[in-house]
Amino acid sequence: MGKDCRLTMAELEKYITDYFGVTESNALEGISTLFKYQTCEKGEFILEQGNSCNNLSFVFSGYQRFYAITEEGKEITQWISHESEFAVDLTAFITGSPSRWNIQALTKTELFTINKKDYDRLSEVVPDWAQFEKLFMVRCFNVLENRVFSHLSMTAEERYQFFFNYNKEIFNQVPLQYLASMLGMTPETLSRIRKKQLE
Amino acid sequence: MGKDCRLTMAELEKYITDYFGVTESNALEGISTLFKYQTCEKGEFILEQGNSCNNLSFVFSGYQRFYAITEEGKEITQWISHESEFAVDLTAFITGSPSRWNIQALTKTELFTINKKDYDRLSEVVPDWAQFEKLFMVRCFNVLENRVFSHLSMTAEERYQFFFNYNKEIFNQVPLQYLASMLGMTPETLSRIRKKQLE
DNA sequence: TTTGTCTCTTGATCTGGATCAAGAAATCAT
DNA sequence: ATGATTTCTTGATCCAGATCAAGAGACAAA
Numbered sequence: 001m002g003k004d005c006r007l008t009m010a011e012l013e014k015y016i017t018d019y020f021g022v023t024e025s026n027a028l029e030g031i032s033t034l035f036k037y038q039t040c041e042k043g044e045f046i047l048e049q050g051n052s053c054n055n056l057s058f059v060f061s062g063y064q065r066f067y068a069i070t071e072e073g074k075e076i077t078q079w080i081s082h083e084s085e086f087a088v089d090l091t092a093f094i095t096g097s098p099s100r101w102n103i104q105a106l107t108k109t110e111l112f113t114i115n116k117k118d119y120d121r122l123s124e125v126v127p128d129w130a131q132f133e134k135l136f137m138v139r140c141f142n143v144l145e146n147r148v149f150s151h152l153s154m155t156a157e158e159r160y161q162f163f164f165n166y167n168k169e170i171f172n173q174v175p176l177q178y179l180a181s182m183l184g185m186t187p188e189t190l191s192r193i194r195k196k197q198l199e
Numbered sequence: 200m201g202k203d204c205r206l207t208m209a210e211l212e213k214y215i216t217d218y219f220g221v222t223e224s225n226a227l228e229g230i231s232t233l234f235k236y237q238t239c240e241k242g243e244f245i246l247e248q249g250n251s252c253n254n255l256s257f258v259f260s261g262y263q264r265f266y267a268i269t270e271e272g273k274e275i276t277q278w279i280s281h282e283s284e285f286a287v288d289l290t291a292f293i294t295g296s297p298s299r300w301n302i303q304a305l306t307k308t309e310l311f312t313i314n315k316k317d318y319d320r321l322s323e324v325v326p327d328w329a330q331f332e333k334l335f336m337v338r339c340f341n342v343l344e345n346r347v348f349s350h351l352s353m354t355a356e357e358r359y360q361f362f363f364n365y366n367k368e369i370f371n372q373v374p375l376q377y378l379a380s381m382l383g384m385t386p387e388t389l390s391r392i393r394k395k396q397l398e
Numbered sequence: 399t400t401t402g403t404c405t406c407t408t409g410a411t412c413t414g415g416a417t418c419a420a421g422a423a424a425t426c427a428t
Numbered sequence: 429a430t431g432a433t434t435t436c437t438t439g440a441t442c443c444a445g446a447t448c449a450a451g452a453g454a455c456a457a458a
Contacts, residue, residue: 068348076352077351078347078348078351090337090340091337091340091341091344094334123329130329130332133329134329134333135293137333137336137337137340138293141290141339141340141343144347145343147343147347148277148343151350151383153273153275156414156415175434175436176435176436177436182351184350184351185416186417188415188436188437189414189415190436191436191438192438195438354444354445355445356444374406376405376406386405386406387407387408388444388445390406394407394408
């Protein structure tokens with residue numbers, strides 16, 4: 001950890017407060033000391049498909065792509081995470097099953113990472129941890145619920161609009177082909193939709 | 200509760216064992232006495248969009264449709280639950296937000312229902328409850344993860360096949376129009392796909 | 399059983415978005 | 429900077445699946 005360890009720790013604690021509603025300073029300290037600062041260069045893998053997922057990483061900066069490869073060899077981008085989200089295959093991390101996703105840094109990335117052993121000890125350190133974890137998981141669930149609904153009820157253009165309104169910045173930082181895949185359309189279609197939006 | 204209360208309780212306990220891996224008989228009894236037996240007639244609402252979701256129901260028998268109405272007035276079927284699943288708007292139940300889904304019985308339905316107050320007491324009754332709950336939630340998450348992926352990587356026909364392999368029985372019990380909506384296609388398309396499969 | 403109301407199927411047509419192809423921009427490595 | 433590689437755009441064409449329309453079954457109520 002570099003010279004601005006204190007700064008980033010303070011930032012991590014801020015995020016934990018915002019995200020989980022933890023405000024007690026003892027609990028905060030307990031949480032944040034179990035997370036280790038870590039960086040990834042562009043292109044580096046944070047997790048590889050098939051491996052077990054033994055770490056949960058809080059994203060401090062950068063963009064990370066979650067993707068899998070289909071039987072026909074097509075790459076499908078399931079999600080792109082960024083600042084203040086978690087880079088983890090949640091299912092694999094919790095259940096111990098092999099990871100479904102590759103997680104690759106699309107830009108230089110700063111993470112706060114906790115391993116599974118320490119993660120499982122969080123409830124000792126933080127009395128209300130189970131409650132925070134439940135809220136965390138239900139938010140993840142809700143994001144997917146929204147995404148399923150968007151595929152049942154919206155056109156490609158509407159899905160684009162919806163996501164663009166939610167996160168404009170990402171379109172300047174991440175190759176559009178990945179965003180297209182994540183939105184369930186081809187790069188050509190996304191390009192045409194974006195052109196149309198300019199008029 | 201009717202004459203076969205004991206029978207159904209035993210069944211509930213069996214499901215809890217299968218689903219959560221709870222095997223201790225004290226814990227099992229603790230859980231199952233907090234759930235109340237309840238029936239719904241066909242067409243009856245178990246939950247209505249916009250209301251708060253104060254109950255979590257384990258489905259003992261029957262089929263239930265989760266749906267919402269879009270701004271344009273279209274009904275979107277998000278999910279159809281059945282035996283040994285849960286009929287609940289999970290996000291609303293956990294966070295206290297207004298329900299997003301209508302849940303309507305498609306057939307006569309038997310439920311074991313627990314209210315939020317009792318649910319929040321489960322961790323007192325069952326020491327490992329937090330762990331079981333976590334597994335429960337991650338499975339819900341995983342189902343949605345699969346569904347999002349299916350929309351990013353499969354054709355309508357592949358989605359049908361995938362779901363049909365997972366649950367053939369439901370196609371004999373539930374109006375096809377709802378299954379079509381849930382799979383993200385029109386009733387006409389589903390009808391044609393099914394015809395094609397017969398050849 | 400009959401009547402009315404849903405639900406499903408089938409055909410005809412249309413269209414959103416995919417695919418294929420090729421050039422233009424942007425980004426990267428040396 | 430310069431060439432190589434990757435990414436993005438644009439056009440032409442195609443097709444999966446939507447829409448529209450009309451019968452055919454299925455189911456429910458009296």
